[in-house]
Amino acid sequence: MLIKDVSIxxxxxxxxxxxxxxxxxxxxxxxxxxxxESDDEPIDGRGKLAIPGLINGHTHLAMTLLRxxxxxxxxxxxxxxxxxxxxxxxNEEDVRWGVKLGCLEQIRFGITCxxxxxxxxxxxxxATKEMGLRAFLSGVVFDMKPxxxxxxxxxxxxxxxxxxxxxxxxxxxxxxxxxxxxxxxxEIADRHDAMIHIHLSETREEVDGFLLSKGKSPVEYLDSxxxxxxxxxAVHCVWISPEDCYLLAERKANVVSCTESxxxxxxxxxxLNTMMKAGINVCLGTDGASSNNNLSIFEEMKTTAIxxxxxxxxxxxxxxxxxxxMATENAAQAFGLNLGLRPGALADMALIDLKKPWFWxxxxxxxxxxxxxxGGVDTTIVNGKVLMQNGVIPGEExxxxxxxxxxxxxxx
Amino acid sequence: MLIKDVSIxxxxxxxxxxxxxxxxxxxxxxxxxxxxESDDEPIDGRGKLAIPGLINGHTHLAMTLLRxxxxxxxxxxxxxxxxxxxxxxxNEEDVRWGVKLGCLEQIRFGITCxxxxxxxxxxxxxATKEMGLRAFLSGVVFDMKPxxxxxxxxxxxxxxxxxxxxxxxxxxxxxxxxxxxxxxxxEIADRHDAMIHIHLSETREEVDGFLLSKGKSPVEYLDSxxxxxxxxxAVHCVWISPEDCYLLAERKANVVSCTESxxxxxxxxxxLNTMMKAGINVCLGTDGASSNNNLSIFEEMKTTAIxxxxxxxxxxxxxxxxxxxMATENAAQAFGLNLGLRPGALADMALIDLKKPWFWxxxxxxxxxxxxxxGGVDTTIVNGKVLMQNGVIPGEExxxxxxxxxxxxxxx
Numbered sequence: 001m002l003i004k005d006v007s008i009x010x011x012x013x014x015x016x017x018x019x020x021x022x023x024x025x026x027x028x029x030x031x032x033x034x035x036x037e038s039d040d041e042p043i044d045g046r047g048k049l050a051i052p053g054l055i056n057g058h059t060h061l062a063m064t065l066l067r068x069x070x071x072x073x074x075x076x077x078x079x080x081x082x083x084x085x086x087x088x089x090x091n092e093e094d095v096r097w098g099v100k101l102g103c104l105e106q107i108r109f110g111i112t113c114x115x116x117x118x119x120x121x122x123x124x125x126x127a128t129k130e131m132g133l134r135a136f137l138s139g140v141v142f143d144m145k146p147x148x149x150x151x152x153x154x155x156x157x158x159x160x161x162x163x164x165x166x167x168x169x170x171x172x173x174x175x176x177x178x179x180x181x182x183x184x185x186x187e188i189a190d191r192h193d194a195m196i197h198i199h200l201s202e203t204r205e206e207v208d209g210f211l212l213s214k215g216k217s218p219v220e221y222l223d224s225x226x227x228x229x230x231x232x233x234a235v236h237c238v239w240i241s242p243e244d245c246y247l248l249a250e251r252k253a254n255v256v257s258c259t260e261s262x263x264x265x266x267x268x269x270x271x272l273n274t275m276m277k278a279g280i281n282v283c284l285g286t287d288g289a290s291s292n293n294n295l296s297i298f299e300e301m302k303t304t305a306i307x308x309x310x311x312x313x314x315x316x317x318x319x320x321x322x323x324x325x326m327a328t329e330n331a332a333q334a335f336g337l338n339l340g341l342r343p344g345a346l347a348d349m350a351l352i353d354l355k356k357p358w359f360w361x362x363x364x365x366x367x368x369x370x371x372x373x374x375g376g377v378d379t380t381i382v383n384g385k386v387l388m389q390n391g392v393i394p395g396e397e398x399x400x401x402x403x404x405x406x407x408x409x410x411x412x
Numbered sequence: 413m414l415i416k417d418v419s420i421x422x423x424x425x426x427x428x429x430x431x432x433x434x435x436x437x438x439x440x441x442x443x444x445x446x447x448x449e450s451d452d453e454p455i456d457g458r459g460k461l462a463i464p465g466l467i468n469g470h471t472h473l474a475m476t477l478l479r480x481x482x483x484x485x486x487x488x489x490x491x492x493x494x495x496x497x498x499x500x501x502x503n504e505e506d507v508r509w510g511v512k513l514g515c516l517e518q519i520r521f522g523i524t525c526x527x528x529x530x531x532x533x534x535x536x537x538x539a540t541k542e543m544g545l546r547a548f549l550s551g552v553v554f555d556m557k558p559x560x561x562x563x564x565x566x567x568x569x570x571x572x573x574x575x576x577x578x579x580x581x582x583x584x585x586x587x588x589x590x591x592x593x594x595x596x597x598x599e600i601a602d603r604h605d606a607m608i609h610i611h612l613s614e615t616r617e618e619v620d621g622f623l624l625s626k627g628k629s630p631v632e633y634l635d636s637x638x639x640x641x642x643x644x645x646a647v648h649c650v651w652i653s654p655e656d657c658y659l660l661a662e663r664k665a666n667v668v669s670c671t672e673s674x675x676x677x678x679x680x681x682x683x684l685n686t687m688m689k690a691g692i693n694v695c696l697g698t699d700g701a702s703s704n705n706n707l708s709i710f711e712e713m714k715t716t717a718i719x720x721x722x723x724x725x726x727x728x729x730x731x732x733x734x735x736x737x738m739a740t741e742n743a744a745q746a747f748g749l750n751l752g753l754r755p756g757a758l759a760d761m762a763l764i765d766l767k768k769p770w771f772w773x774x775x776x777x778x779x780x781x782x783x784x785x786x787g788g789v790d791t792t793i794v795n796g797k798v799l800m801q802n803g804v805i806p807g808e809e810x811x812x813x814x815x816x817x818x819x820x821x822x823x824x
Binding site: 065067068069071072073074075078101104105108109260262263264265266267268269289292293294296299302303305306307309310313314315316317318319320355356357358360361362363364367368371372373374375396397399400403404406407408411 | 477479480481483484485486487490513516517520521672674675676677678679680681701704705706708711714715717718719721722725726727728729730731732767768769770772773774775776779780783784785786787808809811812815816818819820823
């Protein structure tokens with residue numbers, strides 16, 4: 001497949017007139033006047049910008065079904081009165097359509113890979129594959145439902161080696177999993193060289209609780225169990241100390257920051273400046289649509305930049321370039337993906353229609369992608385397969401209707 | 413003109429199947445099965461939501477031309493090294509195309525009216541009229557350029573009574589205008605029953621400076637000059653005390669909050685909770701594209717809600733309904749506009765394509781408009797005239813190109 005005459009970003013500048021050649025799931029060449037040996041219709045890239053596909057580092061995709069169902073509540077009533085009673089009724093078919101709805105939205109935001117933690121991971125994996133996205137999926141594990149732990153390894157065995165789905169291990173958090181559960185999760189992850197996906201130090205209450213009961217922060221506690229390593233995606237890390245930062249950096253653990261969810265739930269603002277100075281690999285996630293309420297990594301980039309600037313009174317820090325790097329290269333590093341518009345990289349990308357007023361004047365494309373974009377992704381390609389072209393995703397309307405039916409069933 | 417079979421919001425709920433009848437610049441009826449006596453082709457509203465046109469309470473629209481030109485800098489180097497040298501070169505023709513670019517963008521965000529402060533207000537007014545938007549326009553006034561004050565009243569006389577353009581008086585700020593200038597501005601505004609548009613208490617430095625030099629806050633200082641009244645749009649008000657809040661409320665002054673600009677420039681987070689408790693009429697603005705960097709009031713709604721929730725640890729406050737009210741009804745009150753989907757109101761509205769995944773499940777439309785919308789405005793109508801239909805704005809591409817030429821000229 002050939003994308004003809006598209007713009008790309010080189011050294012921060014818009015470079016028009018490039019061709020991108022794709023063979024199977026990989027980019028084989030990027031240059032000028034390339035020729036495609038296949039019979040595929042070339043994609044016209046004129047007036048468009050190609051970017052590497054974005055990664056959503058943390059979500060609960062099935063919860064897209066709960067978007068707008070319970071906003072503007074204190075955390076405990078939100079969970080106890082709204083989310084948990086509804087989740088008790090959620091079945092595999094609900095997860096399937098919630099995930100498909102979330103995939104639709106991610107495709108429209110140029111997201112080609114996401115990292116998920118939820119119930120029924122097989123349903124999530126199947127629905128994601130049908131939608132064509134790449135994903136790191138973990139079934140959630142916590143002690144209130146002891147049966148979940150036993151489902152982790154069979155799930156990993158079923159999906160290990162899949163072209164699009166990478167199974168992972170998802171202990172929910174240090175405060176919802178016993179030491180025994182965390183150690184078992186680690187054992188399984190080590191055996192399969194799988195990632196661990198965990199919520200960590202999200203709220204002050206959580207951290208204070210650990211300091212009081214164990215004399216350790218949650219980060220130090222996980223380290224004492226051997227969980228901090230380069231296969232760890234530690235989500236949130238809002239209330240971590242400089243010592244925690246250096247520990248996470250030394251162990252090469254990855255942090256997924258979810259600014260919009262943290263703000264909406266009033267969890268606080270993560271010390272990204274300290275994390276970056278300590279050398280932690282930080283990337284971005286949207287969290288679930290029930291606490292965000294959309295899945296846009298673009299929106300997350302802007303909110304992260306401006307919330308961080310303001311929190312630390314550093315207008316020159318968290319520059320557009322830094323945030324773009326965080327959302328793209330850091331995310332690729334966290335998940336071990338070869339992403340980028342270069343030969344040998346995965347053919348995961350998005351084309352953005354530059355003829356939208358928020359991209360003009362065409363002065364500083366990275367700034368526009370971080371601070372001013374408000375739509376325009378019109379083509380999304382994953383693993384060399386076109387999932388959306390010129391704004392059209394086949395089957396979209398059926399998914400919207402099915403998601404609505406499932407939501408009505410759940411809330412009836 | 414008739415909009416057929418559209419959804420509207422009633423008591424927070426989506427109500428499909430309504431018709432909206434427009435005659436001249438007004439809505440004449442909203443109901444079912446309405447008939448249009450005119451020969452106009454009806455607008456198909458199926459699958460769409462009609463909302464009253466949004467108001468952008470504060471911007472410098474010509475500065476859309478400087479989008480992305482200078483981000484991620486400290487305030488003084490930003491002004492001294494980048495913005496002021498460029499502004500010294502800006503001429504009427506630059507303003508004209510910067511304004512048209514900004515109008516394009518606002519049309520795409522469903523904004524039908526904006527309030528502006530900048531140089532060359534006649535060029536802004538002319539370009540805005542050509543684009544068809546409604547606007548409250550003030551030429552900026554400050555003491556460094558004493559000739560500006562003398563241009564205010566002639567500008568008002570030229571535009572007073574225009575159907576779309578309402579001239580106003582724009583003293584830049586209490587710290588850039590002398591007492592004499594502020595009193596003259598008030599005199600002119602009083603004589604013409606015009607609004608005053610002023611930056612107020614944006615930074616801590618500004619407020620501390622007034623407290624030290626005058627023993628008064630900027631709010632108290634303006635009150636001592638008689639400037640606080642219902643025709644005042646006080647922009648920012650980040651560093652105001654509870655006493656300031658009660659004073660602004662008592663005088664019925666309006667506050668325009670610009671959360672994203674305040675965060676990006678690290679000015680701080682305005683005490684909206686205290687303002688609302690004091691009874692101030694608060695609405696929202698984007699500020700200029702050189703400090704935001706787009707003109708979306710939807711984005712401003714979400715960022716305002718989540719930044720305020722987090723700042724005051726009040727997840728249940730700043731609900732979607734409160735924020736929506738702030739962006740719509742409070743804004744209409746501030747500018748004295750009869751806006752709403754009801755007979756007698758101005759025919760200023762936007763139609764939003766609901767078949768976007770971020771509006772599903774269709775559970776809580778106000779929540780979706782505040783927290784999850786990421787595009788979908790496809791028709792914008794001002795004063796009964798269609799400015800965009802199905803995503804098409806006639807002449808858009810020429811404006812993008814002209815804006816680019818003007819930007820290149822300015823930066824060459």
